[in-house]
Amino acid sequence: MTVPDDGLRASDRERDAALDRLRAAYQEGLLAGAEHERRAGAALAARTRGDLAPLLADLPDGAPPSRRTPVSPLRAWAVFSAVAFMLWVVPAAALGLGGPAVLAWLACCCLLGAPTVALSVLRRPSD
Incomplete structure (x- = not known):
């Protein structure tokens, strides 16, 4: 019997990665302070990967593309x-x-x- 990935227990590393992504989203202005606090608390309390997934589902992956500043x-x-x-x-x-x-x-x-x-x-x- 196989367990779906969402049912697997989340590791400390996965929780830390989720917290890092939430922190970056907050710094980029994608999350308000209260929303960041709520999601960070839920990430710390997450037991499975399925608990972490909804916290990051509506955030874009990675950092936004950098834009070169044109040289005059x-x-x-x-x-x-x-x-x-x-x-x-x-x-x-x-x-x-x-x-x-x-x-x-x-x-x-x-x-x-x-x-x-x-x-x-x-x-x-x-x-």
């Missing part, structure tokens, strides 16, 4: 310019090289590289 083209250009500055101007100054050639190269990198960086950010596939 202005920020991407600023980062690119800072890197170009560090790679060209700082070593040139340290080596005693300078003058208009170094500044012209920096301007070229920043002005010609900015559209490339902006296009790569704008063409990034959305999630």
